[in-house]
Amino acid sequence: MNDTERFEAWEKKLSAYSYAMTLHGLDGNNAPVQGRKYRESMAVILASEMFEIEHDETILPVLERLSAQDDDPVLKQRAQLRLNRMKQSLSVRKEDYEQYRKVLAESIEAWLKYKPAADWKSYAPYLQDLVQAYRALQKPRLQEGQKLYDLLLDDHEKGWDTVRYDAFFKEIRTCAVSLLEQIRTKDQIDDSFLHQYYPADKQRAFMPQILKYMGFSEEWGRISESEHPLTTPVTAGDIRFTTKYREHDVSAAILSSVHEIGHAWFGHQIDPAYEGTILARAMSAGLHESQSRLCENHLGRSTAFWQYNLPLLQEVFPAELAGITPETFCRALNRTEATLVRTQADELTYPLHIMIRYEIEKMMFSDDPDILHLDEVWNQMYHEYLGLEVPDAQSGILQDMHWPYAYFGYFPTYALGSAFAAQFNAAMRKDINVDDLLREGRTEEIFAWLKEHVQHWGAFLSTDEIIRRACGEDFSPRFWTEYITKKYTELYRL
Amino acid sequence: MNDTERFEAWEKKLSAYSYAMTLHGLDGNNAPVQGRKYRESMAVILASEMFEIEHDETILPVLERLSAQDDDPVLKQRAQLRLNRMKQSLSVRKEDYEQYRKVLAESIEAWLKYKPAADWKSYAPYLQDLVQAYRALQKPRLQEGQKLYDLLLDDHEKGWDTVRYDAFFKEIRTCAVSLLEQIRTKDQIDDSFLHQYYPADKQRAFMPQILKYMGFSEEWGRISESEHPLTTPVTAGDIRFTTKYREHDVSAAILSSVHEIGHAWFGHQIDPAYEGTILARAMSAGLHESQSRLCENHLGRSTAFWQYNLPLLQEVFPAELAGITPETFCRALNRTEATLVRTQADELTYPLHIMIRYEIEKMMFSDDPDILHLDEVWNQMYHEYLGLEVPDAQSGILQDMHWPYAYFGYFPTYALGSAFAAQFNAAMRKDINVDDLLREGRTEEIFAWLKEHVQHWGAFLSTDEIIRRACGEDFSPRFWTEYITKKYTELYRL
Incomplete structure (x- = not known):
C-alpha cells in the first residue's frame, strides 16, 4: 500500500x-x-x-x-x-x-x-x-x-486567544450594556400571550409544519425529544436532533427546533466527498453555532418568518392567538429581560452570560486560582453585568454542565457563533431577499446560500477563511453590534 | 496474564x-x-x-x-x-x-x-x-x-437432526391433522367482534396495562413499534422489544407483546454472573421460543388471563366489547382456521406451516435439489397439509424472509418452541396454580418459576438438560399433543 x-x-x-x-x-x-x-x-x-x-x-x-x-x-x-x-x-x-x-x-x-x-x-x-x-x-x-487558557481557547476555536477574545467581548459588552440601560427606562413589551397554556400534543402536531418549512426531511434526519435539545450529525444522510416542548411557552420548541435545524443543515450540506474523513465536520465550534444562531435569530425571530407561519399556528391555537399579528408576535419573541439562566436568555442578554463564564474561566486557569470561592465571584458578576441577585447555587454557578464535564474554553464560542451569524446574515442579505423568501416559504434558497458559502466546506478551510470568502472581508464584531442596535432601537423605540 | x-x-x-x-x-x-x-x-x-x-x-x-x-x-x-x-x-x-x-x-x-x-x-x-x-x-x-442439512439443524438446535425431527413432526402432524378433520365438521367459532375497528391510539394507551400485568419494567426494557415485532436483548438490564398495532384485530398487539415479553424475561433473568460472557444467552433457538410461546399461548390465550384483563380492556372499548365474557373472548382468540401466512396462523395450524418449510428445506439440501420448481412443491403441500389453494407466490413461497436471508435450518425450532412450552407449562402447573395467579394479577410468581427452572441457566446447561431438570423427564412431544387435544376438544366440543 x-x-x-x-x-x-x-x-x-x-x-x-x-x-x-x-x-x-x-x-x-x-x-x-x-x-x-x-x-x-x-x-x-x-x-x-x-x-x-x-x-x-x-x-x-x-x-x-x-x-x-x-x-x-x-x-x-x-x-x-x-x-x-x-x-x-x-x-x-x-x-x-x-x-x-x-x-x-x-x-x-x-x-x-x-x-x-x-x-x-x-x-x-x-x-x-x-x-x-x-x-x-x-x-x-x-x-x-503560552498560557494554558489560551491553549484551551484555541482547541475549540482555532486562532482565538484571550487577547482576541478580550477585544471582541469589549465591543459586545459596550453595545449590549448601553442598550440594556436605555431599554430599562422604556415601556416593556407584553409577551404574556406566549405564556398561556399550550398543550404539548398540539404543539407536537404543529412541528411537521416547521420541519417542512425549514426544509428538514425524514430522508436525511430524525427528530425526537429530550430535556436538553441537541443535534447529533451521524453522517450527512443521517442527522438526529431533539426538541423540548414547554406548555407555557408556545415559541420555545419552535425556536429551539429552528436552532437545531441550523446545525442539522450544516451536517447535511458538507461536501459528500468528505464523508468518513476528518473534513466531514465544522472547522470550529463557533462556526457550527453560527449556523444555528443564524436560523434561530435572523430567520426564526423575524417578522417575515411569522408572516408565513403565524396564520398556520393560529389554526392550531385559534383562541390563544386570536388577533395577534406577526409584528406583535415577533415583538414578544424579542422581548429582553435579564434572567439567571443562560439557556433561557434572550438574544441581547445572552452574550453577557457568556462573558461571565469567560471571566471566571480566566480566573480558574490563572496561576493562583481560588476555586472554592468562585460562587461569590459568580454572584457578584451577575449583579454587575445583569443587575440580578442570585438566590442559590442551583440557579447560579451550578446551573451548567460544562465545568463539571471539563468543557473548559468552550463557552466563548457560543458568543462568537452569534457574531459570525450576524456577519453571514449581512452578506447573505446582499445576495438574496431573505425576508421575501421567508414570507413566501421559499427557504430552500436560503439553505442553498448557506451551503455554497459556509457549509459545504466542512473542515477544509479555516473559519477565518470561510468568513473572508463568504463575506468579502475579515471577521468583525460590528455586524453583531450594528444588527442588535438597529433591532432593539426599533423594538423599544430608543 | x-x-x-x-x-x-x-x-x-x-x-x-x-x-x-x-x-x-x-x-x-x-x-x-x-x-x-x-x-x-x-x-x-x-x-x-x-x-x-x-x-x-x-x-x-x-x-x-x-x-x-x-x-x-x-x-x-x-x-x-x-x-x-x-x-x-x-x-x-x-x-x-x-x-x-x-x-x-x-x-x-x-x-x-x-x-x-x-x-x-x-x-x-x-x-x-x-x-x-x-x-x-x-x-x-x-x-x-454427516448430511449437510443435519449440520444446519444442529447449528440452531444442538442435538437435533432429521431423524429426531422426523419422529417429532410425525407425532405433531398426526395429532393436528386429526383435530382439524374433526373440527371441520363442527360449528365454527364467531370471532367477528375481535375484528371491529379498534383505533391504534386507544390500543396504544392500553398497552402499559399489559406491560405492568406482565411485570415488564422501564427499568430494564423498552417497547417501540415495528412492522415485524421482535426482541433484542441488549443485556440483562436492557431489553428492547417491538409491537405492531392492527386496527381490525384488538388482540394482535396484546398477544404479540405477551409473546415478546416472554423473550424479554428470558434475556432479563439470565444469571447476572454471566453478563458479558457467551453464557448470557439462551442455549438454543427452540428454548428461547419456548418462553415466548408459553407466555403467548399458555398465559395470553387462557381464560384466566382475560378474567383479569378483559374488564380493563372493556373500559377502553365499552361499545365494541359490550357483553363479552372472558370465556367468549378466549374462545374467539383460539378459533382455528387454515390460512396462507405462517405469522398469522393460529396455535393448531401453526406447526403445519413449519413442517412444510422443513420438508422443503430437506429437498433444498438434498443431493440433487430442484430449486426452480419449489413453488410447485410449496403450493401442493399447502393443499395437502392445510387444504388451501395458494393464489400467488407473494402469499406463498415468497412470504418469508428466512430463505432469502439464508436462515436455513431455523424454521423447525419454531415448532420445537411450542412443544417445549407445553412441557414446561405442564411442569409449572404442578408447582403453582397458574390460573389463580393470572386471575389475581400475581404474575410475578410465574416469572419467578420460569427464572428458577429455565431462564437463569443461560447457556450453561444444554436445552435437553434444562428440560430434564425442570420437568423431571426428557423432552416428549406428548405434552403438546395432550394439551392441544384437550384444548381443542373442549373448544369445539369434539
Whole structure:
C-alpha cells in the first residue's frame, strides 16, 4: 500500500469506531437504567480500542509525508488535521490521563448530586481537583510562553486567544450594556400571550409544519425529544436532533427546533466527498453555532418568518392567538429581560452570560486560582453585568454542565457563533431577499446560500477563511453590534 | 496474564464489539434512508475488526486448556462454547465466505424486489445461487458421513437432526391433522367482534396495562413499534422489544407483546454472573421460543388471563366489547382456521406451516435439489397439509424472509418452541396454580418459576438438560399433543 492507501484505510477504520461511539451516545439517551453500568463498560472497551488505533505511531511518518505534499490539497488538509490531533494526544502522559478520567467521573457524579441540593461548598472541591488534573493533563502540550487558557481557547476555536477574545467581548459588552440601560427606562413589551397554556400534543402536531418549512426531511434526519435539545450529525444522510416542548411557552420548541435545524443543515450540506474523513465536520465550534444562531435569530425571530407561519399556528391555537399579528408576535419573541439562566436568555442578554463564564474561566486557569470561592465571584458578576441577585447555587454557578464535564474554553464560542451569524446574515442579505423568501416559504434558497458559502466546506478551510470568502472581508464584531442596535432601537423605540 | 485472564480479556473485548453491532442493528431500524449506505460500510468495517479478534488463533491453545480443566465448570462451558464456535469458523474458507456474502446480498435485494411482484420465476435463480454458495461455505465443517442439512439443524438446535425431527413432526402432524378433520365438521367459532375497528391510539394507551400485568419494567426494557415485532436483548438490564398495532384485530398487539415479553424475561433473568460472557444467552433457538410461546399461548390465550384483563380492556372499548365474557373472548382468540401466512396462523395450524418449510428445506439440501420448481412443491403441500389453494407466490413461497436471508435450518425450532412450552407449562402447573395467579394479577410468581427452572441457566446447561431438570423427564412431544387435544376438544366440543 502507498501512503494514501494506508492513510485512507486507517482513517476509514477510525470512522467506523467513531460511528459506533456515536451510536453508543444516541442509544444511551434511550436505554433503561439497569443496563447503564454494563453499557458504559462496553463503551470504555471500544473507546480504548479506538484510542489504540488513533495512536498507532507507525502512521505518523505517513501523516507527515502527506501533510507536506502539495499535489492534493484536500488530502493535505486531512493529513494535517489528523497529524495535529495525533501529536497533541501523543504528548499526553498516560498517568495524567487516567487521573483525569477518574477525577472527571467523580466531578460529574458530585455535580449530579449537589446541583439539585444547590450545594456549592460540597461540589467545589471536586471542581478544584478536576481543574488541577486538567492542568496536569494539558501542560505537556503548552508551547514556550503560552498560557494554558489560551491553549484551551484555541482547541475549540482555532486562532482565538484571550487577547482576541478580550477585544471582541469589549465591543459586545459596550453595545449590549448601553442598550440594556436605555431599554430599562422604556415601556416593556407584553409577551404574556406566549405564556398561556399550550398543550404539548398540539404543539407536537404543529412541528411537521416547521420541519417542512425549514426544509428538514425524514430522508436525511430524525427528530425526537429530550430535556436538553441537541443535534447529533451521524453522517450527512443521517442527522438526529431533539426538541423540548414547554406548555407555557408556545415559541420555545419552535425556536429551539429552528436552532437545531441550523446545525442539522450544516451536517447535511458538507461536501459528500468528505464523508468518513476528518473534513466531514465544522472547522470550529463557533462556526457550527453560527449556523444555528443564524436560523434561530435572523430567520426564526423575524417578522417575515411569522408572516408565513403565524396564520398556520393560529389554526392550531385559534383562541390563544386570536388577533395577534406577526409584528406583535415577533415583538414578544424579542422581548429582553435579564434572567439567571443562560439557556433561557434572550438574544441581547445572552452574550453577557457568556462573558461571565469567560471571566471566571480566566480566573480558574490563572496561576493562583481560588476555586472554592468562585460562587461569590459568580454572584457578584451577575449583579454587575445583569443587575440580578442570585438566590442559590442551583440557579447560579451550578446551573451548567460544562465545568463539571471539563468543557473548559468552550463557552466563548457560543458568543462568537452569534457574531459570525450576524456577519453571514449581512452578506447573505446582499445576495438574496431573505425576508421575501421567508414570507413566501421559499427557504430552500436560503439553505442553498448557506451551503455554497459556509457549509459545504466542512473542515477544509479555516473559519477565518470561510468568513473572508463568504463575506468579502475579515471577521468583525460590528455586524453583531450594528444588527442588535438597529433591532432593539426599533423594538423599544430608543 | 494467566489463561483465565487472557480468556476473559479476549471475551470482554468481543462482547464490546458484539454490543456495538447490536446498537448498529437497533439504530438501523430508525435511521434515515440517505445514511444507509455509509452506515452499512461502517458496520462492515466493525464486523471485520470483530472477525479478526474472534479468529485470533493465538487464543486457541488457551481455549483448549480451559475447556479441558475441571475446576471451574462455568469457565469450562464458556471456553468450550467459544472453542466450538472458533473451530467452526476457522474451517470456513475465505473465498467461500466472500462469495456467500456477495450472493446473500444479491438474494436479499432480489427478494425485496420480486416479493411484491409475486415473481417466483425471477427470484428462484438467486435462491439457487445462495443455496449453492451456502453449501460450499458449510461443506468443510461436515463430519464423515454427516448430511449437510443435519449440520444446519444442529447449528440452531444442538442435538437435533432429521431423524429426531422426523419422529417429532410425525407425532405433531398426526395429532393436528386429526383435530382439524374433526373440527371441520363442527360449528365454527364467531370471532367477528375481535375484528371491529379498534383505533391504534386507544390500543396504544392500553398497552402499559399489559406491560405492568406482565411485570415488564422501564427499568430494564423498552417497547417501540415495528412492522415485524421482535426482541433484542441488549443485556440483562436492557431489553428492547417491538409491537405492531392492527386496527381490525384488538388482540394482535396484546398477544404479540405477551409473546415478546416472554423473550424479554428470558434475556432479563439470565444469571447476572454471566453478563458479558457467551453464557448470557439462551442455549438454543427452540428454548428461547419456548418462553415466548408459553407466555403467548399458555398465559395470553387462557381464560384466566382475560378474567383479569378483559374488564380493563372493556373500559377502553365499552361499545365494541359490550357483553363479552372472558370465556367468549378466549374462545374467539383460539378459533382455528387454515390460512396462507405462517405469522398469522393460529396455535393448531401453526406447526403445519413449519413442517412444510422443513420438508422443503430437506429437498433444498438434498443431493440433487430442484430449486426452480419449489413453488410447485410449496403450493401442493399447502393443499395437502392445510387444504388451501395458494393464489400467488407473494402469499406463498415468497412470504418469508428466512430463505432469502439464508436462515436455513431455523424454521423447525419454531415448532420445537411450542412443544417445549407445553412441557414446561405442564411442569409449572404442578408447582403453582397458574390460573389463580393470572386471575389475581400475581404474575410475578410465574416469572419467578420460569427464572428458577429455565431462564437463569443461560447457556450453561444444554436445552435437553434444562428440560430434564425442570420437568423431571426428557423432552416428549406428548405434552403438546395432550394439551392441544384437550384444548381443542373442549373448544369445539369434539
